[in-house]
Amino acid sequence: MPVIRINDATFVDLKAISTWLGTDTPSETxxxxxxxxxxxxxxxxxxxxxxxxxxPDDEALVFEKAPGLSFTRILSASINGRQPEKVxxxxxxxxxxxxxxxxxxxxxxxxxxxxxxxxxxxxxMDGYKFMPELGISIQGQSAADAWKEVSRLANKFGIPVxxxxxxxxxxxxxxxxxxxxxxxxx
Numbered sequence: 001m002p003v004i005r006i007n008d009a010t011f012v013d014l015k016a017i018s019t020w021l022g023t024d025t026p027s028e029t030x031x032x033x034x035x036x037x038x039x040x041x042x043x044x045x046x047x048x049x050x051x052x053x054x055x056p057d058d059e060a061l062v063f064e065k066a067p068g069l070s071f072t073r074i075l076s077a078s079i080n081g082r083q084p085e086k087v088x089x090x091x092x093x094x095x096x097x098x099x100x101x102x103x104x105x106x107x108x109x110x111x112x113x114x115x116x117x118x119x120x121x122x123x124x125m126d127g128y129k130f131m132p133e134l135g136i137s138i139q140g141q142s143a144a145d146a147w148k149e150v151s152r153l154a155n156k157f158g159i160p161v162x163x164x165x166x167x168x169x170x171x172x173x174x175x176x177x178x179x180x181x182x183x184x185x186x
Contacts, residue, residue, distance in 0.1 A: 060164060060179040066151065067180060069143035069165070071173035078162045089146040092163065094131060094138070096150045099159050101134055110134070116141055116149050147182065154185030161185050 006014070011026065018029040074087050084095040097114065105113055111120045117139035122130040128137040141149065147163070154161045161184045167173040 060181045061175070062181045066144070066147050066182055068174035069147055071168045071170040071176075072143055072165045072180075073168065075164045075166055075179065077164070078160070080159055089143040090140065092161075093141065093146040093150050094134070096153050096159060096161065097134055097138070100153055100157055103157060106135060111136055113153075114138075114149065115152060116145065151182075151184035157185070159185045 014026045014029050017033070018024070018026065021029060021032050023029045023032055069089075072089075074089065074092065077084050077087055077092055079092070079095050080099065084091050086092075086094070093116070097110070100113065101110055108120050111118045117128070119128065119137045120135070121137065123137040124130060127139045129140065130137045150161060153159065162181065163183075164179065164181050166179045167175050167177060169176050
């Protein structure tokens, strides 16, 4: 469970608020306040809907379908049982595309197979970057879009992928500070 540090004055305020709210612990008080604020903002906690089960370490949330991946960072990943060179969403996508290329798709066929913007030539504008090892230029993707394409390719070509990631401590993150696990291709 994540731990948050607060200053003494805020702790005293939490204790005063807990008396008013009828909660027994600062943790319960924070939960009530967060739920109230989320309701005011029209937000819903969807952990119950997306989580398949807790992981073996009882810390990671294992998802059947990808949750919101904004404000996440990859902690570890496995593609075909090996670690990717760059452990980030873009590196993960490039490694999976490399495996697809090794299965016989290259050039025009590879570009047409991808559902992310790609060009079969060197192009370095509009967010594209040329990948000499792939022989194509690919436009940068958000974490969610990168995972969507990784998952699609992994499922289509039978490439087992597992990603363990963490949401950053950001109020806009879907589950700030929590660790999640997603799979594809198995």
